[in-house]
Amino acid sequence: MTNPNEIPEIKGAEFARARERVGMSTADLAKMASLTTSHVEQIENGESSCFYSPAIKFVAAKKLATFLGLSEAECFVYPEGATAKTSKSQAVEGAEEAIHKVHVSIAKENFDKLLLATQELDNKKPKFYKTPSFYFLAVVFLGGLLFSLFSRADIVGVMPAFGERLVITSETCKWDNGREEPNWLFAYFETSFGVVNRACYIRYNNQIWLRRASGVEMVFPAEYFKQPNASAETVKN
Numbered sequence: 001m002t003n004p005n006e007i008p009e010i011k012g013a014e015f016a017r018a019r020e021r022v023g024m025s026t027a028d029l030a031k032m033a034s035l036t037t038s039h040v041e042q043i044e045n046g047e048s049s050c051f052y053s054p055a056i057k058f059v060a061a062k063k064l065a066t067f068l069g070l071s072e073a074e075c076f077v078y079p080e081g082a083t084a085k086t087s088k089s090q091a092v093e094g095a096e097e098a099i100h101k102v103h104v105s106i107a108k109e110n111f112d113k114l115l116l117a118t119q120e121l122d123n124k125k126p127k128f129y130k131t132p133s134f135y136f137l138a139v140v141f142l143g144g145l146l147f148s149l150f151s152r153a154d155i156v157g158v159m160p161a162f163g164e165r166l167v168i169t170s171e172t173c174k175w176d177n178g179r180e181e182p183n184w185l186f187a188y189f190e191t192s193f194g195v196v197n198r199a200c201y202i203r204y205n206n207q208i209w210l211r212r213a214s215g216v217e218m219v220f221p222a223e224y225f226k227q228p229n230a231s232a233e234t235v236k237n
Contacts, residue, residue: 007054008076010061012044015075018068019044033063040064173200173211184211 019029019040026040033040038050043061051057058076065075167188173181184200187210200211210218 006079007058008072008078010043010046010058011075011077012046014070015040015061015064015068016044018070018075022068029064029067033060033067035060035063181211 019026024032026044027037029035030037030040036050039060042048042050043057043064048054048057051060061075062072065072169186171186173184173186175181181200184202187199202209202211208220210220212218
């Protein structure tokens, strides 16, 4: 329906009454029909400034009529001599193109609003690298990096280097929570202040593997540690 003389008059009041009967706002109906609130309001009040052409407004109105359960006879008044098209082929004639234009109109309107809001927000928001929080986060990051490197050094044997020794028993490792390690033996680090860390021990491929209660494993060369004292039982390879 491209001839302006064939475009029917839209009964805006019928659309408003039907919408109110189902208890919907213009915003709710607009979301359901993929239109803007302005489109719904102008279909009801007879204005057309939001539509590129009367044909596009008619297509949008037909879409609303479908959601509201209105027939064409209830919401449209066709010009004298024109009849409502009832066949499927006539009903969809040009509809895809018109709906595409409606969606383009909606997308352009939403994009313009979003662009304007983004520009306003960007102008008000201070640049991140100019704020004190940027330098604070940079210091925290560098501190965390240094700490992780130091922790890694602990794992590869800094603790034994401070005078601790590994005491190994022949007891199967069992943690305080009852979890057992069948293939591991109980062991711990010992200093002049007493036991400092419980661990499980296993010797594999000329290496000493330690497993803490948290599940973290450490691997050292077997020759890194001194032999336990005579009171501690040795482990068979």
